[in-house]
Amino acid sequence: MSNAPTPGPLTLLAPAKLNRLLHITGRREDGYHTLQTLFQLVDLTDSITLTLRDDGEITLSKPVEGVPFDDNLMVRAARKLYPYRRDSRLGVTLAIDKCLPMGGGLGGGSSNAATVLLGLNRLWGLGLSNERLADIGLALGADVPVFVHGHSAWAEGVGERLTPVTLDTPWFVVIHPGVSVSTPAIFQDPELTRASRPITMARALQGGAATWRNDCEDTVKKRYPPIACALEWLEQFAPARVTGTGACLFATFANEDAARSVADQAGQRYKTWVARGLNTSPLHDALGR
Structure with a gap:
């Protein structure tokens, strides 16, 4: 991959994830x-556009409601890459078309951060490996690396x-209650299950979705009755x-028609x-092209 900056603008999709299984082991x-x-990736996405600047600044095209600039994970991700620039004049304007709900357990903020890391690596011509970007992203959140690597895991x-x-x-x-x-x-929460016996990946996959569970779910339902009602x-x-906390x-369906039939009913609530x-x-599909 060339290490020369890319003129841009670069528009990239930031996907959501679902935790199809979640065990707390300690x-x-x-x-x-x-x-x-x-972690399973899904085709619900935010869309982020990165536009190259030549004044060394990181800016947002418009503020994200309820998120201070310095707390925005996209901004924080961009700042993490400052030391790797070969030219201090390299900056970026970030714009986001937000679909994923904040605090919904879909990993939206982490996915946004990973998208900025990968996008700026291309836009600024940094030439960093995905492994290095994942290490950088881990300081921003535990879910960032899976989005950097871009594969269900x-x-x-x-x-x-x-x-x-x-x-x-x-x-x-997928329902947000x-x-x-x-x-x-x-x-x-003192009642959270923290002692699930670790299992191997092979055993988890062999057991299949019928055996999967989320150890956070009982605590979430107890604290948030609307989530219990939606479930x-x-x-x-x-x-x-x-998913997550x-x-x-979410629920799984074998085909789109069945899913849309249920979603139509859920959408009334x-x-x-x-x-x-x-x-x-x-x-990753886009950056690979």
């Missing part, structure tokens, strides 16, 4: 939890130890599960999407 001395999870540790996997690619109905979940509150509603049609939940499972990221 708690480290630093307070972080160890886990095992299956089995994850361990705090979510950073990744093994690419090829999962089935069903259709999903209209509440905001505090991830720290879920992980600090109960969706369970009428197919087994439903929270929520607030979003909740913010709802129909999504197709992916194994490779559309961001």
Whole structure:
């Protein structure tokens, strides 16, 4: 890959993820939890446009509502790459067409950060490997590396130890029940299951979706009754599960028609999407081209 800056602008899709399985296996001395999870990418996306600047500045085309500039993960990701520039005049204007809900458990912020890392690597001609970008991204959030690598994955540790996997690619109905979940509150809840026995990736995959669970789900349902109600509603049609710590939940369907039929009904109550499972990221497909 050429290390010369790309004129741009560069428009890239930042996909969501679902945690199809999430086991909490322990708690480290630093307070972080160890886990095992299956990340599956889906074709729900934000769209981010990066436009090259020659004044060394990082700017947003417009503020993201409710997110201070210095806290914006896109801005923080761009700043992480400042030391790797060969020319201090290299800057960027970032624009986002936001679809993924903030705090929904779909990884939107982490995906946005990963997209900026990969996009600026191309735009500024940095020539960094995905492994290096994933290491940089881990400081921004445990979910950033899976989006940097751009493949559905089995994850361990705090979510950073990744093994690419090829999962089935069903259709999903994804529901946001209209509440905001505090991830720290879920992980600090004394009743959270923290002692799931670790299993191998092979055993998890062999067991299949019927055996998968989310250890956060009982705690989330207890703290957020609207999520419990949405899960109960969706369970009428197919087994439903929270992704991450929520607030979003999902169910799988064998075909698009079945998913859209349920989504049409859900849409009368909740913010709802129909999504197709992916194994490779559309961001990587675009950069590969």
